[in-house]
Amino acid sequence: MRGSFDILIVGVGGQGIILTSNILGEACLLEGRHVKGAETHGMAQRGGSVESHIRIDGVYGPLIPPGSADLLIALDMLEGLRYRHYLRGGGTLVASRSIVVPTSVFVQELPLPTAETVQERLPDACLVDAAALAREAGSPLAQNVVMLGAASPFIPLSESAMIEGVRRCVPKKSTDVNLRAFQLGRDACGECRTGV
Numbered sequence: 001m002r003g004s005f006d007i008l009i010v011g012v013g014g015q016g017i018i019l020t021s022n023i024l025g026e027a028c029l030l031e032g033r034h035v036k037g038a039e040t041h042g043m044a045q046r047g048g049s050v051e052s053h054i055r056i057d058g059v060y061g062p063l064i065p066p067g068s069a070d071l072l073i074a075l076d077m078l079e080g081l082r083y084r085h086y087l088r089g090g091g092t093l094v095a096s097r098s099i100v101v102p103t104s105v106f107v108q109e110l111p112l113p114t115a116e117t118v119q120e121r122l123p124d125a126c127l128v129d130a131a132a133l134a135r136e137a138g139s140p141l142a143q144n145v146v147m148l149g150a151a152s153p154f155i156p157l158s159e160s161a162m163i164e165g166v167r168r169c170v171p172k173k174s175t176d177v178n179l180r181a182f183q184l185g186r187d188a189c190g191e192c193r194t195g196v
Contacts, residue, residue, distance in 0.1 A: 004058030005156050006068060010051045010083045011075030012100050013041060016144030019169060020073070021052035023148060027157045027165035028056055038062035048103070049079065056156065073151045075144060076100045077118045080125060094151040094189065095122060096130040096143060126150065126192030133184040139174065142181035149185025150192075159186070 007024065011017050021037055028035035039052040053064045066086050072093045074080030080095035087093060097115065105112055119127065128150045130143040137146065145166060152162050163182060170178045 004060070005056040005070050006058070006064045007054040007056070007071045007073065007151075007155065008051060008064055008069045008083060008086050009054070009073045009075075010049070010079040011144075012079065012102075013048045013050050015050070015075045015100075016141070017041075017050045017052050017075065020144045020148050021054055023145075023162065023165040023169045024054050024056075024155070024157075025165075026168050027161040030161045030164055031157060033057055033157070036062040049082070051083065071151060071154050073147055074125075075130070075147055077115065077122065077125075077127070078102065078113075081118055081121055084122065092151075092154045092192075093122065093125040094147065094154070094192070095125045095127055096147055097127045098131055098143075126189055128185060128188050130185070133188060134181055137181035137184055138177035139181075142174070142178050145170070145178045145181040146185035146188075149182035149187075150189040152182070152186050153189060 009017050009020055018039055025035050025037055034057050036055045036058055037053060041050040053062055055062060068088050069086040070091050072087050074095035077095050077099050080093055099115055101112055130146040133146045134140050134142040166178050166182050167175055
């Protein structure tokens with residue numbers, strides 16, 4: 001018996017992955033749901049790979065085994081490609097259309113795959129232009145909240161709890177921007193929802 005809804009959030013350092021998982025955790029607490037979470041970020045101050053595991057209503061440990069995540073939220077298409085093996089069959093991948101050049105690729109001057117190439121390898125992903133939507137909301141720093149909004153219809157938590165989670169976790173001076181970012185992301189994911 002598994003019984004949990006497992007969400008893996010991936011990206012690179014500096015994209016707000018930990019804040020995103022904190023918002024989800026806060027929403028779980030608001031609904032009185034049991035939640036376990038863990039993150040791995042090691043040396044990833046800026047530009048290194050970061051992953052955050054969230055298990056809603058789970059009874060086992062906080063780490064999601066490969067092949068069992070219900071939802072993968074990728075703040076970068078390359079990271080979505082790197083971690084897609086964590087998804088269970090029929091799981092949902094919501095990814096930002098952006099590509100962050102890995103430091104190792106930049107330093108070694110290696111060829112970077114094109115966005116089209118990566119997109120072809122993620123045929124079932126719900127792709128969101130998080131950068132454009134965050135700018136529309138008022139700050140490019142809100143891309144993580146755009147992505148949470150885009151993934152929110154797939155998460156078994158109420159929209160109101162997640163909005164309150166945003167309100168409680170982001171700095172007060174950026175609350176309005178982040179609430180707009182959440183809603184723009186949620187609206188942008190409409191086509192993906194109809195395919196589920």
